[in-house]
Amino acid sequence: MKLRRVIEASLLLAGGFVLHQIMPPLIAGMKPDMSLLMLFVVVLLYPEKKLTLLSGLVTGVISALTTTFPGGQVANMIDKPITSFSVLFMILLADHLKLPMKFKLGVIGVLGTIISGSIFLGAASMMVSLPQSFVVLFMSVVLPAALLNTGFLYAIYPIVIQIKKLLPEYDMGSEKEAA
Template sequence: MKIKNLTISTLFLTLGLVLHITVPGAVGLMKPDFMLAFFFFALFELQSFREVLVISIVCGFLTAMTTSMPGGEIANVVDKLMTGPLVFYTYQFLINRFNQKITYCFISSIGTFVSGVIFLSVVQVLGGIQLPFEVFLFGIILPAMVVNSLLVLLISKVLERIKPKKEAKLRF
């Protein structure tokens, strides 16, 4: 893993962790996973499957440490390990075919949905859900899809402004 990719991924995951810690548990102690937006941007900067697995594991453990859902520790690691490669390969496939912002919104929506469904499925198997699955789907996952899409657009706008523009090199 290149130092540049590691540093950028670490910064994204740190920002996401701070946001994840500050969001309180909502419906049935589950909270929207806004760390996913930063996780997705960390994945967008990577080049290899090995890097994706490393970042997915790290993100899974970080969210597991800050979860408020009973049984959410295992579910967070499993869902990040499955969502990370899916998002990475979807991004690789779509980025040169569609507008960058459309690709970001689509991937963040689908990635959030898949992550939420995997998380809930694992927690349901572990017996940590007391409410019906649909309550979490409509109360947490769908609103998180919208917020993560908006957050991804905001982050992409910030990144556009801070990335250095390539200037013509003048020789004298």
């Protein structure tokens, strides 16, 4: 795992934290977890097991620290690493099948968010009583979040790719040789 990739992933996850903070609650104090969006971007950029695990754990911690849902701290810590590996599996499968990027983004945005929301609600319901039924929360929070994340993923991923193209590749080895 290269330090540059870890730093880039950290910056993207910090952006996800900001998005998560500004997202208003939709129902019963629950709000879509927009930090998932940046988790998806990180795993799309760097489909590596170690970085996927690290990003899932960091996103879980960030979401746990900022959640307004009772019992959401533990649910986030369970949900995010599982979701990150689910997304990694989807990416690897889509790459193997040679699916176009636009299709891959849509599948990851929708299914990744649905997996995350389902695990979160399931884990939270085992620890505390949900403010509404699972189905009501799934329909009113998870599905709209899936649509939002997918739309934002289509918008943000190309921007991140363009920014990465503008950044020079910095290789510490070549600098030592030049000196």
